[in-house]
Amino acid sequence: MDLVAGVIANGVLMGAVYALIAFGLTIIFGVMRVVNFAHGEMVVIGMYAGYFLWAAFDTHPLAAVLPAAALLFLIGYLLQFHLVQHFLARPAHVQFILFIALALVITGAHLVAFGPNPRGIFSLASFEVYRIGGLRLDAVRSQAAAAALLIVALLWAFLRASRLGRAIRAAADNRTGAAVVGIRIRHVYAVTAGIGMACAGAAGALVAPLFDTHPFLAPEFTLIAFITVILGGIGSLPGALLGGLLIGVAEAAAALVLSPSMKSVLSYGLLILVMLARPQGIIGSPEGQR
Amino acid sequence: MSAPVLEVERLVAGYGGAVAVDGASLSVGAGELLAVIGANGAGKTTLIRAIAGMVRPMSGRIRHRGEDITGWTSDRVCERGIAQVAEGRQVFPSLSVLENLRTGALLRRSRAREAANLERVMALFPRLAERRAQAAGTLSGGEQQMLAIARCLMAEPELILFDEPSLGLAPAMVEMVFGVVRRLHAEGMAMILVEQNVRDSLEICDRAIVLEGGAVVAEGSGAELLASDRVRAAYLGL
Ligand SMILES: Nc1ncnc2c1ncn2[C@@H]1O[C@H](COP(=O)(O)OP(=O)(O)OP(=O)(O)O)[C@@H](O)[C@H]1O
Ligand SMILES: [Mg+2]
Secondary structure (H helix, E strand, C coil): CHHHHHEEEEHHHHHHHHHHHHHHHHHHHHCCCCCCCCCHCCCCHHHHHHHHHHHHHHCCCCEEEEEEEEHHHHHHHHHHHHHHHCCCCCHHHHHHHHHHHHHHHHHHHHHHHHCCCCEEECCCCHCCCCEEECCEEHHHHHHHHHHHHHHHHHHHHHHHHHHHHHHHHHHHCCCCHHHHHCCCHHHHHHHHHHHHHHHHHHHHHHHCCCCCCCCHHHHHHHHHHHHHHHHCCCCCCHHHHHHHHHHHHHHHHHHHHHHHHCCCCHHHEEEHHHHCCCCCCCCCCCCCCC | CCCCCEEEEEEEEEEEEEEEEEEEEEEEEEEEEEEEEEEECHHHHHHHHHHCCCCCCCEEEEECCCCECCCCCCCHHCCEEEEEEECCCCCCCCHHHHHHHHHHHCCCCCCHHHHHHHHHHHHCCCCHHHCCCCEHHCCHHHHHHHHHHHCCCCCCCCEEEEEECHHHHHHHHHHHHHHHHHHHHCCCCCECCCCCCCCHHHCCEEEEEEEEEEEEEEEEEEEHHHHHHHHHHHHCCC
16 A cells, blocks of 8 residues: 555656746747647756756756756747747648757757767765655655755736736736737747746756766657646646646556556556547636636 | 927738728827728728828838838837727736736836836726736736726826727726726827727717728718718718
8 A cells, every 4th residue: 555655645746847838838829829739848858957967067957947047948938939939820730840950959959969868966965765654755756856946936926916927917818918018929929938948957956866877868858748737728827737647647557557658658548538628728718818 | 380299191001912901191289189981891990000000001101200200110209109990809818917917018118117007007997906816818808908908008198098998898897998098188189080880989089080991081070070971871870
C-alpha cells in the first residue's frame, strides 16, 4: 500500500512540473492563438541551462530556475516580436511549419553544440528523501514540484493583479478591443510568448537533475504538454494544472501496474476518453477560450 | 490662434490596395462636435480607424494640436488623448465590467487617477456599477455600449471618436447614448460622431460632413445640412 501511495505521490510531483510546461503552452495559445510545436525544445534548452550551471558552479538545482527562465523569456520575447508576429495572420499550416522548423533548428543547434550524448547531473541531493508518515518522497522531485506550483501561482496572480497581466488577458479576449484602448499589442504578445517559453525553460531546469539531458528529449516533452493541455482544455490555465496532475499520476500508475516502458499508455487512454466524452477538455469551454 | 484639436488633410486609407477613404479632409476645434454622415460603405469607420492608428494611411496628413501624428500606432494615438468608442463596442467579453473599465486606464496619461475616474464613470452609469462583477459578454447591447463609453472616459480623452454608438439599440438606449454625447458636449469635450441617426446627430452637432465614396461631398453646420435638399433626399428620406 505504501508503495502504491509513494508511486502516486511521485506522480503528482511530476505532474506539477508537467502543469508548468503545459501552462506555458496554453498561455501562448490562449493569447496569440498559435501553437508552439517547439515547446519541448524550449524545455530542453532549460535543461541544458540547468546542466551547465551545475557543471560549472555545482549549483543547487533550484538555483538554475531563474537563469533558465530569464534566458527563455528573452528567446520567447524576441522570437515573437521579430518572427512569429509576422505569421499571426497566416493559415494554421503555415504556422505549423514555422514552429516545426524552429524545433528542428533548436535540436540541430543542440546537437552541434553539445553532441548527442546524455548529460546527467550527479549530486548527493538526488539521494535525499522526505518522509511524511509512511510516504517516501524524492527530495529533488518534491522541490521541483513545489517550485513549479509556486511559479504557476505567481503567474496566475500576475495575470490577475498586474497592469501588464490585465493587458495580456484583454488582448487574449478581444484583439481589436485591445487596440482600441491603446494596448501595445505587439509588446504584450511578445511578453506572453516570453512568459510561455520561460515556463518551459524553468521546467527544464527543474527536471535536469531527474533526467539525463540530450537533444532528442524534446518531442516527448512537446507531446506531454499537448496531452496535458488538450486534457485540461485548450487555452485554460486551471485546465493545464489539472491536466498536468492527471498525466503525472496516470504515468506513475501505468509504470507501477503495467511496466515502466508502458508509462504513457494510461495518459493516452485518458486522453482518448476525454476527447470522446468532452472534446473541449475537462475545464475548457467549447470555443477554446480561457 | 491655437491649432485645432484634430486636422485631417486629404487622407487616403484602405485595405490592401482597395481605397476606402479617398482624400477626406476635416477639422475639429476645441469643444467641437463634428458629425459624420454617409451611407453604408462610405468609409466612415475606415476614417475613424485611420485617425485612431488602426489603419495605416496611404497618404494625407493627420495632425493633433498641430503635431503630425500620421501613421502613429494606436497606443501612441491613445496616449495623446484621442479615444475611441468603436464600431461593434469592442468590449472584452470574458472580463468583468470592472476589469473592462480598468483596461481604459492602462495608459500612462490617466493611470494615476484610475480610482477617481472609476468613481466618476460609475456615477455616470449606475447600471455598470450594479453589474461591476458581471462578465461583459453577458451584458445587454445597451449596457455594453455604456461600458464602451465608460471605458473610453477612463482614458481622460480630449477627443472622442464615436463610431455608430446607437447602432442596434432600442429607442430608450439610443436616447441614453445621445444624452451622454450631449452631456459631454456641454462639458466641452471635442468629438467626432459617426451616426446612422442622421437627424438626431445633425441636431446636436456643431458642424457636419457628408462622406460619399470616401470623400467629403458636403460640409456645413447641422442646421445647414438639415435644410439641404441633397441630405434630406439621401439620408432623411424626405
Ligand atoms: N477589413 C477590411 N478589409 C477590406 N475591406 C474593408 C475592410 N473594412 C472595410 N472594408 C471596405 O472599405 C469600404 C469602407 O468601409 P467602412 O467600414 O469604412 O464603411 P462605413 O462607412 O463605416 O460603413 P457602415 O455604415 O456599414 O459601417 C467598404 O467598401 C468595405 O467593404
Ligand atoms: Mg462603419
